[in-house]
Amino acid sequence: NAGVTQTxxxxxxxxxxxxxxxxAQDMNHEYMSWYRQDPGMGLRLIHYSVGAGIxxxxxxxxxxxxxxxxxxxxxxxxxSAAPSQTSVYFCASSRQSGTGYYGYTFGSGTRLTVV
Amino acid sequence: ILNVEQSPQSLxxxxxxxxxxxxxxxxxxxxxxxxxxxxxxxxxxALFVMTLNGDxxxxxxxxxxxxxxxxxxxxxxxxxxxxxxxxxLCARNTGNQFYxxxxxxxxxxx
Numbered sequence: 001n002a003g004v005t006q007t008x009x010x011x012x013x014x015x016x017x018x019x020x021x022x023x024a025q026d027m028n029h030e031y032m033s034w035y036r037q038d039p040g041m042g043l044r045l046i047h048y049s050v051g052a053g054i055x056x057x058x059x060x061x062x063x064x065x066x067x068x069x070x071x072x073x074x075x076x077x078x079x080s081a082a083p084s085q086t087s088v089y090f091c092a093s094s095r096q097s098g099t100g101y102y103g104y105t106f107g108s109g110t111r112l113t114v115v
Numbered sequence: 116i117l118n119v120e121q122s123p124q125s126l127x128x129x130x131x132x133x134x135x136x137x138x139x140x141x142x143x144x145x146x147x148x149x150x151x152x153x154x155x156x157x158x159x160x161a162l163f164v165m166t167l168n169g170d171x172x173x174x175x176x177x178x179x180x181x182x183x184x185x186x187x188x189x190x191x192x193x194x195x196x197x198x199x200x201x202x203x204l205c206a207r208n209t210g211n212q213f214y215x216x217x218x219x220x221x222x223x224x225x
Contacts, residue, residue, distance in 0.1 A: 042217040050211055058212060100147030100208025103161025
C-alpha cells in the first residue's frame, strides 16, 4: 500500500517556466488537497478536491491550477513560476470530505526552488 | 481569534518530564480539530481527530482534549522521550478546508 505518492521530490525552475507536481493515492480517498509550507507560515491550502471532477480554491490559489480527472490523481500545475513560489509542497488525502472526521495522509513533499 | 494559533512556538524538556501545549481556534463553524506529529525530513502523521466538545483522545503517552465552546485543545505528553522530538501541528476543519497552526517544536533532551 503506497499511500500518497508525490513526484518529483526536488525541482529547480527558472522564472517563467511551467511544471506539474504529481500526486497519486491508492486508498480510494475522496478528498485530496495541496499545501505549501513556508518558514513561519505553517501549511497553507492551495487547492482541494472533494471528488473526481470537482476542485476548489484554498487560501493561496494564485499561480496554480489543479484538475481531478480520476479519484487517484490530483496534479498541481505552476503556470509561470515565480521566486515567490519557492516552497515545500505537500499533497494530502483523506477518506471523506465535508466533515473533517478523518485525518490526512500526507505525501513526502516536493521541495521547489524558483530562480 | 481569526487563525489557528499554537503555543508555545518551541520548547525543550528533559527526558522523563511531562509537557503540554495549546491550540487555539475560532469556535464558530467548527467541524473537527486534528493533531499531527511532524518529524524532521518526514511528512506529518495524524495523531488525533476530535469533533465533540469535551472529547479526550489517548495514544500511548500522548493525549489530547478539546473545548469547542472556548476554542482550544491541549496536547499532553507524559514522560517525554527523545523520540517524541518533533513539531506538533493542530488543524481546524470547517467542512472542506483545513487551517493549520504553525506548530509547536518539541525537543526532548536525553
